[in-house]
Amino acid sequence: MGRAPCCQKMGLKKGPWTPEEDQILVSYIQQNGYGNWHALPKQAGLLRCGKSCRLRWVNYLRPDIKRGNFSSEEEEAIIKLHQVLGNKWSAIAAQLPGRTDNEIKNVWHTHLKKRLRENQTIFLDTKRHYSGKIPMSDSKAATTWQTNSKHMNSQNLIHSGHEDSSSEFSSFTESSNLSCDTNNYRSIKDDHLNSSDLIPEIDEAFWSNPLASGNSLKSGMQTQIPIYSIAAVDNGDEMNDCMEFWYNMFIRAGELPEVPEF
DNA sequence: AAGTGCTGCAACCGCAAGCCA
DNA sequence: ATGGCTTGCGGTTGCAGCACT
Numbered sequence: 001m002g003r004a005p006c007c008q009k010m011g012l013k014k015g016p017w018t019p020e021e022d023q024i025l026v027s028y029i030q031q032n033g034y035g036n037w038h039a040l041p042k043q044a045g046l047l048r049c050g051k052s053c054r055l056r057w058v059n060y061l062r063p064d065i066k067r068g069n070f071s072s073e074e075e076e077a078i079i080k081l082h083q084v085l086g087n088k089w090s091a092i093a094a095q096l097p098g099r100t101d102n103e104i105k106n107v108w109h110t111h112l113k114k115r116l117r118e119n120q121t122i123f124l125d126t127k128r129h130y131s132g133k134i135p136m137s138d139s140k141a142a143t144t145w146q147t148n149s150k151h152m153n154s155q156n157l158i159h160s161g162h163e164d165s166s167s168e169f170s171s172f173t174e175s176s177n178l179s180c181d182t183n184n185y186r187s188i189k190d191d192h193l194n195s196s197d198l199i200p201e202i203d204e205a206f207w208s209n210p211l212a213s214g215n216s217l218k219s220g221m222q223t224q225i226p227i228y229s230i231a232a233v234d235n236g237d238e239m240n241d242c243m244e245f246w247y248n249m250f251i252r253a254g255e256l257p258e259v260p261e262f
Numbered sequence: 263a264a265g266t267g268c269t270g271c272a273a274c275c276g277c278a279a280g281c282c283a
Numbered sequence: 284a285t286g287g288c289t290t291g292c293g294g295t296t297g298c299a300g301c302a303c304t
Contacts, residue, residue, distance in 0.1 A: 051274085060273095106272085
């Protein structure tokens with residue numbers, strides 16, 4: 001695959017756009033459209049590469065871009081779409097008229113990720129995860145879901161799995177009547193984990209790309225995994241949402257990482 | 263007021279896919 | 284079938300502005 005030479009090599013300008021450059025670009029596109037980004041800067045008289053022009057237009061100058069802060073509805077939509085689509089920013093942006101993928105990406109990294117990280121955590125049994133099995137109804141007795149009311153309004157979740165793993169592959173949605181309570185999480189941590197060392201911190205890579213982040217899934221008996229889908233409340237429906245999310249995220253065929261030996 | 267650290271966002275970089283000669 | 288060119292995407296960086304000391 002060939003690659004276009006970078007701006008620097010071609011002696012083209014980099015860095016922030018000036019109002020004059022913006023004006024030139026807008027005027028040119030209004031008159032001529034933007035069929036060929038590579039040829040556009042030369043034709044428009046801009047000392048920029050086509051890539052830079054395209055980015056400036058798409059992310060900033062386009063007339064249909066919505067300005068201002070994201071509404072709570074938009075933020076919620078991003079969170080939900082991210083559950084399903086992952087870091088497919090362009091796909092998420094396609095669902096939010098007037099918002100660009102770059103903007104959504106920035107909002108995610110600066111606001112939403114931080115907010116969710118503060119508010120939601122789940123501990124799952126890594127072995128079950130890697131074996132591609134999830135709790136079936138007959139193993140519910142061995143499965144405890146608890147919310148951590150102590151730390152943040154009952155929005156931490158802990159799943160302490162046991163070693164049955166005899167059930168066939170299923171979906172989380174089948175486990176929708178898992179028990180939920182608001183006991184504190186220290187007890188379950190003490191009972192089942194023995195040492196805080198068994199709860200590895202989520203690494204940065206997980207938040208950027210959960211599916212590609214090996215570390216957060218491979219270290220230790222228990223793995224700490226964020227739950228995105230219970231942003232607002234922790235009622236039963238939200239619990240179902242989060243299970244469905246994890247089903248979509250990890251259990252779908254072909255998306256589980258290779259199973260390590262324990 | 264000055265210095266320092268933090269945050270948010272615009273822009274860049276590198277890669278991959280699609281197109282076409 | 285191959286390889287060059289262009290576009291699009293996701294990850295990352297740099298810097299301006301703000302907050303704090």
